[in-house]
Every structure is written in structure tokens, then in C-alpha cells.
Amino acid sequence: MMASDDLDEPYAQYSEQFEPRAPKRKAPRSHKRTPPRAEAVSELAETSGMEAGFVTTYVPARYEEIWLRDSLRPFYDEHLIVDVLSQVKGGKEASVYCCTADPSTGTARLAAKVYRPRMFRNLRNDAVYREGRAILTAEGRAAKKTDHRLMRAVGKKTAFGAQVSHTSWVMHEYTTMERLYAAGAAVPKPYAAAENGILMEYIGDEQRAAPALNEISLPRRVAYPLFQEILRTIELLLQHALAHGDLSAYNILFWEGRAVLIDFPQVVALSANRQAKAILQRDITRVCEYFARQGVRANASTITNDMWARYGAAIDDDLAALFEPPAQIE
Ligand SMILES: Nc1ncnc2c1ncn2[C@@H]1O[C@H](COP(=O)(O)OP(=O)(O)O)[C@@H](O)[C@H]1O
Ligand SMILES: [Mg+2]
Structure with a gap:
């Protein structure tokens, strides 16, 4: 198995169901006892939904739920959103959700863009775009070129390197939106970034999201x-x-x-x-x-x-x- 596959492990099953175009993966060989299906479902039910603190009006597909919960948790924890209302669009690299904003944000709705677990591997030709770009850390700062451990991991595409590239990709989107919004450009106002997604102004109203x-x-x-x-x-x-x-x-x-x-x-x-x-x-x-x-x-x-x-x-x-x-x- 390729090292970068490790990253997808929590979503391995979901990826086949929720992402039908993804190539079928063989189940990793394991000596652990695999619980029968009914048991696995009840385990999932115990840790999801209200008990995990996620009361969502939107009903996610079964494996989408785990991914969504992991990705949006920081926004809940930071009291930026209180509910997920609907999926605006499931794009090729990401899905966008309309969320109810926490009243402290001063706005009614926010859009959460959540990257697909495999997005950085599906990207066409991402080397073209990376040329001349710094690797951005989760804080949005450029990683030092002298950080050989990090640079080597990215170059060799280890699981850690893939995570670093992924974070960098998300942070390029977020920091660009910050710069452009501050400069008065017509882009959604960015609110927060997390490891796997960004939270921004929702363009639309209670009836519909803005059309492209x-x-x-x-x-x-x-x-x-x-x-x-x-x-x-x-x-x-x-x-x-x-x-x-x-x-x-x-x-x-x-x-x-x-x-x-x-x-x-x-x-x-x-x-x-x-x-x-x-x-x-x-x-x-x-x-x-x-x-x-x-x-x-x-x-x-x-x-x-x-x-x-x-x-x-x-x-x-x-x-x-x-x-x-x-x-x-x-
Ligand atoms: N801030 C937003 N408000 C409303 N809808 C949005 C917003 N951001 C994205 N969308 C919708 O989600 C879709 C996917 O978002 P996008 O950033 O283009 O990701 P992708 O990489 O999947 O194309 C868009 O085409 C648009 O319809
Ligand atoms: Mg798009």
C-alpha cells in the first residue's frame, strides 16, 4: 500500500460509497477481528449525531458524515457555526455546505468548503501551480526551505508530506481570499481555515445559493x-x-x-x-x-x-x- 493511503484510512469505506468514481480499494489485510456489519453500524451511531455534538439539519450520506464531522469540528469548537443546513454542491475537489452561523459572527449563514480526502491526488497537473509557491503551514506562514525534514517528506510524498501539501493547498486558498478581500475584491469574506476546509461568507439567501x-x-x-x-x-x-x-x-x-x-x-x-x-x-x-x-x-x-x-x-x-x-x- 502506498504510504499516502494511510491518510484516507478513516474514510476508506466511505470513499467507495460517497465517491463512486474513486478506484476500488482492497481492504487492508489485518489480523484484527472485523466486526460484523450490524455491530460496525451501531459503533458508528454511538459516536455520531447529537452525541458527538453535531446536530445537523442536513442528513449526510453514511460515510460522508464521518468526514464532515472531522472536517467541520474546528468550526463548531470555535463557535463559528451551529448547524449544517444543506450541501450546496459536491464539486470535483471539494463539497460546499450551507451552515447556520453562530450569532457571534454577526451573519446568518456561512459556507463551509470541505476538501475531499483524496483531492490532492486527483488534481490535474498540480506541479504547474506549485511552481514558485511556498509551502504554507496551518498558520498560513511559509515553511522554511531549510526545514529539510519537511521538504524531503513533501518531495517523497510520504503520508506526512502529503498532509503538509494538503494543508499548504488549503492555506493558499484561504490566505489568497484574505488578501483579496482586504484589497476590496469581489470574493467571499473568509472567516476561518482548518486542516481540511475553509469557512467563508455564504453567497445566496435562505432559498438558494448563488448560481455560477x-x-x-x-x-x-x-x-x-x-x-x-x-x-x-x-x-x-x-x-x-x-x-x-x-x-x-x-x-x-x-x-x-x-x-x-x-x-x-x-x-x-x-x-x-x-x-x-x-x-x-x-x-x-x-x-x-x-x-x-x-x-x-x-x-x-x-x-x-x-x-x-x-x-x-x-x-x-x-x-x-x-x-x-x-x-x-x-
Ligand atoms: N461562498 C459560497 N457561497 C455559495 N456557494 C458557494 C460558495 N463557495 C462555493 N460555492 C458553490 O460550491 C461549488 C464548489 O465550490 P468551489 O470552490 O468551486 O470548489 P471545487 O473545487 O469543488 O470546484 C461552487 O461551484 C459554488 O456553486
Ligand atoms: Mg470550482
Whole structure:
């Protein structure tokens, strides 16, 4: 068995049921007596639900419950949320839940994004995004390159290294949202980060979560100003030496006439990633493709070149030369 599989152990059974696309795993050989099914279920019942302090209106699937409880516990413990109301979406890398916020937060609902246990192994080409990025600790600080034990574990993908990479991935999303929110960008307000998830402003109301742009068509008079607004947000990211890295109509929510950008774990450091311009171009192309369908004509290459001329000059060739050749973008 690969060492990184150890991380999934508590969710081994759930992963087949709740994540049907995951490859079937052989049960690990064990000399321990396996309890018969009925016994296993009653053990689970003893430690879940109200007894574990999680009164959730939302009824999770059987194995989702364990994962959800483990992932959301810090937010309960910190008195940030008091209930889980519904699953907003089960995405490819994460699931998002609408939670009732603790009154002390001053808001009614919060969105909890919880990463799938295997997400960092499913990621396409994550090496492209990691180039030039520091490894972030759970406190959101960059790990020291001189921490050889840590760097070796990450490089060799040991179970500990995989956990470090996972935490770093979550913290990149969270710290990016903090920076962008502080800069006035249209992103959900971040509230807290934990080992396996982030808690942020819920975009929507009691009836529904905000739709993503790909789910809706826009009236022409709305489409053009919204397109401009999104370009301004992309520029704001560039001013912070960042590119989104996975921007598309799927990762832009539309609510009360405004566009809100989400889904930042793969954010790219402009100054240290030699693929940054190609990644930016892809982000802008995808946005232009959606808006072309809404009747807005724009040339993605022209926009990219213009933005790159203004902000991409920050790329330092000497610094870039220090990195290994990056993997190809798909
Ligand atoms: N703050 C939020 N408020 C409301 N819905 C959200 C929020 N964040 C994410 N969502 C919903 O959850 C989906 C998945 O979230 P996302 O961050 O894009 O993760 P993934 O990596 O799974 O695509 C989004 O497409 C959106 O519909
Ligand atoms: Mg997404």
C-alpha cells in the first residue's frame, strides 16, 4: 500500500460509497477481528449525531458524515457555526455546505468548503501551480526551505508530506481570499481555515445559493458591465502578483447583479511561475468564451497581452531560472 493511503484510512469505506468514481480499494489485510456489519453500524451511531455534538439539519450520506464531522469540528469548537443546513454542491475537489452561523459572527449563514480526502491526488497537473509557491503551514506562514525534514517528506510524498501539501493547498486558498478581500475584491469574506476546509461568507439567501455563471444566461445590458467588472478583478489579482489559475464561468458566482470569484487553491504566483502568462491567458480565454455566448465580443489574446504588459513585467528571469522545467499545461 502506498504510504499516502494511510491518510484516507478513516474514510476508506466511505470513499467507495460517497465517491463512486474513486478506484476500488482492497481492504487492508489485518489480523484484527472485523466486526460484523450490524455491530460496525451501531459503533458508528454511538459516536455520531447529537452525541458527538453535531446536530445537523442536513442528513449526510453514511460515510460522508464521518468526514464532515472531522472536517467541520474546528468550526463548531470555535463557535463559528451551529448547524449544517444543506450541501450546496459536491464539486470535483471539494463539497460546499450551507451552515447556520453562530450569532457571534454577526451573519446568518456561512459556507463551509470541505476538501475531499483524496483531492490532492486527483488534481490535474498540480506541479504547474506549485511552481514558485511556498509551502504554507496551518498558520498560513511559509515553511522554511531549510526545514529539510519537511521538504524531503513533501518531495517523497510520504503520508506526512502529503498532509503538509494538503494543508499548504488549503492555506493558499484561504490566505489568497484574505488578501483579496482586504484589497476590496469581489470574493467571499473568509472567516476561518482548518486542516481540511475553509469557512467563508455564504453567497445566496435562505432559498438558494448563488448560481455560477455557467448555470445562467445574462441579459445583454447586464453582460457587458459584468464582464468589465470581472476583468477589473483579474487586474486586482495581478496587482497582487497573482493569477487565479482555474477561472471560468464555473468559478464565478452571480448574486444581486454582481460577480463573485471563488475557488482559489491553485492560485499562481506571478513572479515565480514561468507558466504564469499561459495560465492567465487560459483564465481570460475561458471568461471570454462564456461572455461570447452572452453576446459580448472580446479578444482574449489582446486583453491578456495588454494586462501582461502592465503587470507581467514583474517576472524576474533570474529567479525563474532557478526552477525545474514546469510540467505542461493540459
Ligand atoms: N461562498 C459560497 N457561497 C455559495 N456557494 C458557494 C460558495 N463557495 C462555493 N460555492 C458553490 O460550491 C461549488 C464548489 O465550490 P468551489 O470552490 O468551486 O470548489 P471545487 O473545487 O469543488 O470546484 C461552487 O461551484 C459554488 O456553486
Ligand atoms: Mg470550482
